[in-house]
Amino acid sequence: MDNPNVPTAPTYLEEFKRKGYSRADFLKFCTLMAAYLGLENSSTAQVVQAMSTKPRLPVIWLHFQECTCCSESFIRSSHPIVADVLLDQISLDYSETLMAASGHQAEEAMKNTMTKYKGEYILCVEGSVPTAADGVYCMIGGKTSMQILEEAAEGAKAVIAWGSCASNGCVQAAKPNPTSATPIHKLLKGKPVIKVPGCPPIGEVMAGVIVHVVTFGRLPELDGLGRPKAFYSKRVHDTCYRRPYYDAGLYVESFDDENAKKGYCLYKVGCKGPSTYNACGVTKWNNGVSFPIQSGHGCFGCSEENYWDNGRIYERASAFPGFGIESTADTVGKVALGVTVGALAAHAVMTNVRKKKLIKGLEKEGKESEQELKE
């Protein structure tokens, strides 16, 4: 962003003011973002400083095989500035869903941003890329999504994979994955890809990732799976307000029982919180109103890889591969155990038949020895 060849864009503060927000609103926004990022209180000034002095980050936002729930989530994040300014002003260089331009004009705008801000812009990708049949399953403006992605990624400073589609394929990549839907990180080699999984990801998390890049001029710290640690290092289970019931051993047995009314843990009705890494328990949804578990429904695990194929929604056990949809590891295990016991029983019988002479011999030998002792 300090590259002198890059034309200067207005700063974030300027954009906020132009939109009619007061400085108080601006400071509130910065404080909120600093909190979401998990920064120390003193670091709020750093966010304020960055947002008031740094020129806005050019963003290209591409949509491939997706349902736009990520964009919907983003524009509904709790602070109005996120919706009005971050997305409206910053991302409008190109976003099929939210830009005013269309057709050739829109394509023109994207091309302009790509050349003008080469090496500086952030590429946000929503949706997976179909690779089957040369990518014909998702084409925009006569180009396959793979071509568009490659072109846009070439000059991008960083790539953000919004949502589970872009991060791990989501429903399009569920078995049998007819379009060979592929997540972004598997297609772009040698480019840093930030995965922000979730179906959709939490709006505040999305805003937080962008604010982090703006404030610090570098990517947030990522975990082993490429997700920002600030939001994905804890399991939903670890931050769940029903966790004490889990540890106490008090569980909802079915959705209409007394335990459900008492708000016990949803572990036994299939909550995937214990294997799902997300910020739902802390940040919550819809302006911090609630999140699935608070509304009485177990976690889906929507931010985990392959969550469509990773077991059933309302049970903890998942189907054992190759044994039909109803068979779990326990069914297969019990059958294996039964077969084993049967086989051993047969073996025991056969031992007494086939090795009769041997066993009799041993007994006779023992008796003879006993006789010798008596003598």
Add this chain to the structure above:
Amino acid sequence: MANEVIVHKVHKLRRVYVWEQPVRIYHWLNALVILVLIATGFFIADPLAISSSKEAANQFTMGWVRMIHFIASYIFFFNFLFRIYWGFVGNKYANWKQFIPTSGRFFKEMWQVFKMDILMLRGKEHMSVGHNAMAGFIYFFTFLAFLVQCLTGFGLYASMSTSWWFPKLFAWVPAMFGGDFFLREVHHVTTWFFIVFTVIHVYLVFYHDYVEGRGEMSSMGGGWKFIEEEVFDKGLDTPNEPSPKS
């Protein structure tokens, strides 16, 4: 009939110290923690429906069960590490070559065990004082299962633990397999391998004691087996290292 060459004479037996004390302690500690891990593991996977009039704050059922599971898994892991070490410094019956085939003789004996003890056909007499080749090779797979359980278990545990550096060593496992879902499933399925193995293992100990009369069952108690003298003369006592002629 199989095994027609049974001689009705009184064998002279020699007492052989097969399982050294560390091996015996390893074995029984392993048996104990595996039982605990299986029981607590199934409880964690599908906890019992407990109803209590106590406040949730005064209960910690799942917490205790998980704690026992984690303590047992630490013991299991370090016990396993110890056994690997003992495979290099212990006696020949404990040696790693008992588990990993390094000679044609190993495979030949496996085939004989298969023919005589599983198919119950007539065969050439095989005689191992420690594990027979087939048993040793199957133990090799149990060690692999141990490894799988340790990797998946501590992989799942890594993100829950904030205590010390050790569990963090396994943080790469969920990253490699795309998350906890898959690990959980593998961890659960492998548990069944342990159960099936245990049933077969206990049965075969009875079986060998019954048809051989060499003290198979008590050997894991005192370490002794009672072996016919002629076995030493024939040099048949381990699949890999012929014993010195006595």
